[in-house]
Amino acid sequence: MINIKPIKAFDDNYIWLMTTNEGSIVIDPGECVNLIKIIEQKNIKLDAILITHHHYDHTGGIEELLIKYPYLNVYGPNNNIDSIKSRLIDGGLLNVIGIDFEIIEIPGHTLDHIAYFANINNSPILFCGDTLFAGGCGRVFEGTFDQMYESLMKLKKLPQNTRIYCGHEYTINNLKFAKEVEPDNIDLIKRYNDVLDLRKNNIPTLPSTLSIELKTNPFLRADKNNVQNIISKKFKTGINEKEIFSALRQWKDNF
Template identity: 45%
Template sequence: MNVISLRAFNDNYIWLIGNGHKAAVVDPGDAAPVLAALAERELELVAILITHHHQDHTGGVSQLLAAYPDAQVFAPAGERMPAPAAIAVQEGSRVLLPELALDLTVLEVPGHTLGHIAYYGNDLLFCGDTLFSGGCGRLFEGTPEQMHHSLSRLAALPDHTRVYCAHEYTQSNLAFCHAVEPDNSRLLTYMKEVAKCRQQDVPTLPSSIEREKAINVFLRVAQPDVRAAAEMFALRELNEEHAVFAALRRWKDDF
């Protein structure tokens, strides 16, 4: 089983999961790169996995179903369905794709949107716009408390879990992390690696849970240096982790 990044729009990634015969895609905002990749690799699309309702994650569903009408669509139960026959999934639901030997569990991770979900299994995490490398999604619908809880759940997954985020935001996210935590040696090393990738136009993803816990300030709100930086920005004492997160998110929004 291979996971391949397909670029869409300015910075989206659509993830194609294939085994040489069958394939699934995650968050196909645009059908064109998916159809091209399926044709090039002679793959049959059997499933479409949706993490949330935003158009840049769902816009290609109807065109893909027109080409592959037997493909199953899985989408969050708490959000509007991207297709009439979509299968609504929620916390604890299992997405079993025997054609790909794939067994994924649904995690509810509200914050970016209220019904946002992630798919986890086979040491893979497809997290949509909840977690980015070095960052997290904007709070369009949820609260800081919700997003902090969601990120904490993802951070508790095994360290070796590969993290497939939906956008190439890594370099700008790391610039913010450096502003918050300038003495993080692991972060400084990673920034150099990412700069080289971007110079070569190579994706910086997937990341890993272990890496994100070491460099992503939104997962490091309990660290004294991160809390101190957030307090300097907020101009007040922050006694709870979700308050530290909220200050960091406001800071990042205008960074």
């Protein structure tokens, strides 16, 4: 039994609560009011906290959780958050609640950003914080555009059926931008309409899958002719895929 449940936080964050037969973990608890309510109502045994990057909306709940559950393990990247007890690095393995997670360093949004990947009986999952979003990608705050591009290329190589659990409900806005980039992409138009229906009913648009991202997310499509053409027309740039990506990211920043 594996269950991965989104818990809403702030305006548009998702905290992920993952439960197996062996216990539960929480990914990126930016706050913990709703989380503690659920843990108590359902009598959940929380084993560990997993952190993707240092931003407050992903880490702000750690201290309060540790006060309530002092035995919790806190895993995360090498950063300035003192309450992270075990630091993880690229290529490392983390075994928790019976799951083997592979650590992938994905700098760009922040320099410390990591993702957690696990292939559970050919049903792979990825917790990727604010790097790959449904229909988009995170802003480049600390790293360079090249770093962010390389990080996304690492994620692009994962199995296509990987389910993507990211940190925010940004999908509608991301797909609005994607439609500006690729107005004739039929998969994208269909996805946009599906997502509008989900949000009308207040249903999360996540998890996504890598296969749908490959078809509809412009930030994974810098190798496609129609994306390259619109960028070179609009910005008179785009000799290589990194330049296409960075023009796309800057276009989205001002969208």
